[in-house]
Amino acid sequence: xxxxxxxxxxxxxxxxxxxxxxxxxxxxxxxxxxxxxxxxxxxxxxxxxxxxxxxxxxxxxxxxxxxxxxxxxxxxxxxxxxxxxxxxxxxxxxxxxxxxxxxxxxxxxxxxxxxxxxxxxxxxxxxxxxxxxxxxxxxxxxxxxxxxxxxxxxxxxxxxxxxxxxxxxxxxxxxxxxxxxxxxxxxxxxxxxxxxxxxxxxxxxxxxxxxxxxxxxxxxxxxxxxxxxxxxxxxxxxxxxxxxxxxxxxxxxxxxxxxxxxxxxxxxxxxxxxxxxxxxxxxxxxxxxxxxxxxxxxxxxxxxxxxxxxxxxxxxxxxxxxxxxxxxxxxxxxxxxxxxxxxxxxxxxxxxxxxxxxxxxxxxxxxxxxxxxxxxxxxxxxxxxxxxxxxxxxxxxxxxxxxxxxxxxxxxxxxxxxxxxxxxxxxxxxxxxxxxxxxxxxxxxxxxxxxxxxxxxxxxxxxxxxxxxxxxxxxxxxxxxxxxxxxxxxxxxxxxxxxxxxxxxxxxxxxxxxxxxxxxxxxxxxxxxxxxxxxxxxxxxxxxxxxxxxxxxxxxxxxxx
RNA sequence: GGAUCUGUAGCUCAGCUUGGAUAGAGCACCAGCCUUCUAUAUUAUGAGGAGACAGCUGGGGGUCGGGGGUUCAAAUCCCCCCAGAUCCGCCA
Numbered sequence: 109x110x111x112x113x114x115x116x117x118x119x120x121x122x123x124x125x126x127x128x129x130x131x132x133x134x135x136x137x138x139x140x141x142x143x144x145x146x147x148x149x150x151x152x153x154x155x156x157x158x159x160x161x162x163x164x165x166x167x168x169x170x171x172x173x174x175x176x177x178x179x180x181x182x183x184x185x186x187x188x189x190x191x192x193x194x195x196x197x198x199x200x201x202x203x204x205x206x207x208x209x210x211x212x213x214x215x216x217x218x219x220x221x222x223x224x225x226x227x228x229x230x231x232x233x234x235x236x237x238x239x240x241x242x243x244x245x246x247x248x249x250x251x252x253x254x255x256x257x258x259x260x261x262x263x264x265x266x267x268x269x270x271x272x273x274x275x276x277x278x279x280x281x282x283x284x285x286x287x288x289x290x291x292x293x294x295x296x297x298x299x300x301x302x303x304x305x306x307x308x309x310x311x312x313x314x315x316x317x318x319x320x321x322x323x324x325x326x327x328x329x330x331x332x333x334x335x336x337x338x339x340x341x342x343x344x345x346x347x348x349x350x351x352x353x354x355x356x357x358x359x360x361x362x363x364x365x366x367x368x369x370x371x372x373x374x375x376x377x378x379x380x381x382x383x384x385x386x387x388x389x390x391x392x393x394x395x396x397x398x399x400x401x402x403x404x405x406x407x408x409x410x411x412x413x414x415x416x417x418x419x420x421x422x423x424x425x426x427x428x429x430x431x432x433x434x435x436x437x438x439x440x441x442x443x444x445x446x447x448x449x450x451x452x453x454x455x456x457x458x459x460x461x462x463x464x465x466x467x468x469x470x471x472x473x474x475x476x477x478x479x480x481x482x483x484x485x486x487x488x489x490x491x492x493x494x495x496x497x498x499x500x501x502x503x504x505x506x507x508x509x510x511x512x513x514x515x516x517x518x519x520x521x522x523x524x525x526x527x528x529x530x531x532x533x534x535x536x537x538x539x540x541x542x543x544x545x546x547x548x549x550x551x552x553x554x555x556x557x558x559x560x561x562x563x564x565x566x567x568x569x570x571x572x573x574x575x576x577x578x579x580x581x582x583x584x585x586x587x588x589x590x591x592x593x594x595x596x597x598x599x600x601x602x603x604x605x606x607x608x609x610x611x612x613x614x615x616x617x618x619x620x621x622x623x624x625x626x627x628x629x630x631x632x633x634x635x636x637x638x639x640x641x642x643x644x645x646x647x648x649x650x651x652x653x654x655x656x657x658x659x660x661x662x663x664x665x666x667x668x669x
Numbered sequence: 670g671g672a673u674c675u676g677u678a679g680c681u682c683a684g685c686u687u688g689g690a691u692a693g694a695g696c697a698c699c700a701g702c703c704u705u706c707u708a709u710a711u712u713a714u715g716a717g718g719a720g721a722c723a724g725c726u727g728g729g730g731g732u733c734g735g736g737g738g739u740u741c742a743a744a745u746c747c748c749c750c751c752a753g754a755u756c757c758g759c760c761a
Contacts, residue, residue, distance in 0.1 A: 138690065148689055150742075160741090185690060230761070270761055362761085389759060396672080397757090404759045411761050440673060441756050467674080468755080530682070534675065535754065542681080542696075546723060549682085549695045556723070564721055605686085613683060616694070627703095627725050668722075 110200065111177055111192055115145055118171050123152070140587070143182065143189030144197075150186055160186035194586055199577035201593045205649040206572050210656055213599040218257040223426050224250055226434040227354075228265040231341040232276040233298035235348050235486040237469045237538060238436060243354050244527040245466055245608065246434050247662040252603035252611070255660060261426050264356045265418060268338050269363040272301075274319040277333055278312065279304035292487060294344025297337050324408075348486055352520065353662055358425065360418060366409060369417035373403045376453055394448050397441070402449075415446050416453075423457045430460050432606070437465045437533060464606055467535035469527070484538070493519035496544050497552075501669065514666050518552055519544070521663045525551030528661055529612040549616045554658065555666055557619040561651045562667065564631050570644040579642045584625040588646060591621040595653050599660070608661060615657050622650050 116130045123130065137146045147167070149160035156163055164183040173181060179193045205212045226246030227239045250260045279300035289296035304312065322330045349355070373390055376382050382392045388405035403413060422431060433443065443463035451458045471484060497515035526543035530536050546552045580586070594614065602610040631647060634640040658665055 132687070135689085138693090142690070146690090150689060153741090187690070267761055272761065387759080391759095398671090401759050406759085408759085410759060414761090436755090437674070438755060439761095442761095444673090465674090470754095534682090537681080539681080545696085547696085553695095560722065560724090567721075609683080613694080620694090623724065624726095626721080630721085632721055 111197060112145060114174065114177055115190055118173065119147065119167075122167060122170055137187075137189060140590075142184060142187070144192040144590075146187045146189040148187050153186075164188040194581075195578055197593075198580050198586065198589050201589050202575075202577060202645050202649050203572065205592060205652055206570070206645060209652055212652060213595050213656065214255045215257040217259070220258040220430065221261070221426060221428045222253055222258050222430045222432065223261045223263055223422050223428040224253075224432040224434065225263050225265060225422070228267060228433075228435065229345065230270075230272055231266055231268040231297075231338050231345075232273045233301045233483075234292070234294040234341075234344060237484040237486060237489060240352065240486050240489070240523060241466055241469050241527045241536075242434050242436075243349075243352055244524045244662065245464065245532055247354060248524075248528055248608040248611075248660060249432070249434070249464065249606050251660045251662065252599070252606075252608065255599060256603045261357045261428070262355065263358045263360065263422065265360040265362060266342065267362050269323065269334075269366060271316050271320050273334070273338075274316045274323065275304040276301040277330075277337055278315055278319060279307075280337060281333065289340055292344050292347065293340035294342075294348075295485070295487070297341045297344075298485075351490065352486075353664070360421070362414060365417055365421065366414045368421075369409050369413035369415075370403060370407070372416055372420065372453065373409075373413055376402075381452055392449065392452070394445060397445055397448060400445050412442065412446060412449070415442075416449055419446065419450060419457070419461065420455060423455070428457065428460070430462065431457060432462045432464050434464045434466065437467050437535075439463075440465055462606075464532060466532040470535055470537045489540070490516075490519055490523065493522055493540060493544055496540070497522070500544070500546065514669055517664050517666050518555065518669060521551030521555055521658075523551070524661060524663050525554065525612060528608045531609055532607065551663060552669070554615055554619055554654070554663075555669060557622055558651065558654050558658070558665055559667070559669055560626060561622065561647050561654070564644065564647050565651060567632055568640060568644040568647075570641050570648050572645075575642050575645050576638050577642060577645075579639050580646070582629055584621075584628045585643070585646060588618075588621045588625045588650065591618050592646075592649050592653055594618075595657075599657075611657060611660060615654070618650075618653065618657075 112131075112134065115134070116127050119125075119130045120127050133151065134145055134147055137143050147164070149163040149167075152163050153160040161183070164186055167188050168181050168183055171181065173190075175193070177193050177196050179191045182189045182191070224246060227235070227242035229235055229239055246262065250262055253260050276297050277300075280297075283303060284300060304316075319330060323334060373382065377384070377390050382390050382402060385391050385401075389401050390403040391399055391401050393399050400412065401410065403409060419431065422428065435443070440463065443465075447458075447461050447463070450461060469484075494512075494515045497518040498511055501511055501515060501518075522544040526538065527536075529549060542548070543550060544552060546556060580589070595618075598611060598614045602608060602614075625646065629643055631640060631643040634643055655665065
């Protein structure tokens with residue numbers, strides 16, 4: 109990075125532009141033969157009124173470069189290209205990584221406080237594959253934000269009341285014969301939801317609505333059943349959260365807050381921000397978003413009412429600078445309305461809310477539907493992947509100890525990596541077989557390359573003060589080191605744009621650079637001791653960056669596989 | 670009908686915010702590349718095991734959905750059209 113800074117400073121003197129403006133102009137050439145950093149001169153030609161080629165040539169002759177860090181400059185086409193002094197670049201990059209270790213790429217604490225809400229499930233059925241995408245994003249985005257110095261609060265909302273909850277309850281009441289769960293308790297509850305849906309009729313629907321009224325009136329029998337079944341579901345959720353590595357700083361319950369949004373709407377109505385329609389409901393006419401009911405004619409609240417209150421509650425609890433909600437793209441419209449409402453009410457956090465929307469996770473067979481029971485259950489899927497990993501390990505006759513524990517880690521790595529490697533907002537088709545393959549752009553591929561690196565480090569420990577970096581001259585060594593240096597820009601970009609896929613994408617490139625190095629440059633059997641140590645320092649640097657990265661993705665590493 | 674998103678290699682996707690050098694990966698396909706031990710009458714061949722643990726190289730394959738526009742320059746910006754997904758509920 110200091111190389112780039114140096115170029116920026118030199119150029120800003122010659123071009124009479126701000127450093128940031130220069131920085132934005134600079135790019136990385138598509139081919140290393142074209143240099144390490146390049147300045148396209150097309151835009152400059154607009155203001156300087158000269159042929160871009162001429163500008164590049166003039167700059168080249170004017171610049172007083174320090175040969176110590178920039179080996180040479182070349183004009184190719186209308187580009188002015190800078191070539192780093194490799195020796196200097198290598199030693200400064202590796203020294204930095206080996207010194208900073210796990211802090212490499214991380215920034216010191218700032219004052220930014222960010223609340224991130226996920227996965228906010230309904231408590232009438234177990235977590236499914238969609239929730240896993242939600243949770244993978246939630247955890248990795250949280251960690252990425254923390255890596256850049258922000259303080260992050262993870263919060264979860266249990267949607268634990270409403271007609272959908274009553275449906276599971278009705279089915280249990282009718283056909284459950286008061287049984288206790290004989291399986292994972294959230295699955296037990298979910299079975300009754302599916303049962304209800306399969307037998308759904310207008311009468312049953314009415315019964316569910318009637319039960320909701322009883323619940324809201326505080327009917328004891330209904331409340332007891334609700335408490336019992338909800339505690340089963342939540343207990344099951346907690347097991348899954350633990351297995352998947354999700355933790356929350358605070359959990360909200362819809363049942364406790366669903367009435368409280370009312371006041372906010374009524375206040376807004378008094379201020380004349382909202383209208384009443386002919387049925388007495390309070391509505392708002394949002395330009396471009398249509399008319400939206402905020403409070404029913406009978407005075408009861410709806411989804412948007414509660415979400416408005418929750419937004420305010422989160423602000424009161426955490427005084428955040430930024431609030432992120434992770435939910436499926438189906439809800440894009442809902443959150444647009446919510447944020448518009450927050451603006452209309454002029455809440456102090458207006459403009460600081462962000463919906464991180466993710467696309468649906470489809471199966472090769474099509475969309476999952478929980479009411480039809482065609483959902484991919486989260487626990488079952490992890491079990492299945494774990495089993496597949498186990499078979500693979502046994503097939504390869506490796507890791508005879510702890511096969512189960514290793515298989516579980518591989519399964520989770522496969523899953524998380526697959527769910528994070530795509531841009532969040534697109535729909536994806538989940539392919540279990542592809543996700544767990546040991547080849548290709550997969551979690552196991554990354555884990556495996558880390559294992560390889562670690563096996564070398566078990567036999568050789570580089571010590572910083574004895575390394576002769578000048579011995580590192582092969583193409584594979586240099587390109588791996590350049591790739592390691594890119595981590596700084598990647599972690600920043602990935603965090604800033606809330607896009608773990610940028611990091612994942614980079615890791616595949618990095619791992620592939622490492623594999624090339626591994627193939628071509630012997631470490632343990634290197635010609636002499638100095639080269640051995642120098643190369644081991646690259647391996648160590650790789651180990652550091654990959655460890656950090658996997659951790660940022662919420663992926664646990666393995667020692668062997 | 671309206672809104673949002675998506676369309677890039679046979680398949681799955683990056684790249685689009687901020688327009689720049691031959692449009693990149695992975696999978697699949699084709700052609701290749703280590704050392705050593707064991708089995709085989711021998712050669713061709715090649716099965717199984719081991720290694721710093723399952724690696725690598727090259728190749729073919731593209732109307733960047735279609736059309737128009739802006740620009741010195743468009744996958745990227747603007748407009749129109751086509752196809753798919755989602756939403757448009759006093760459900761959550």
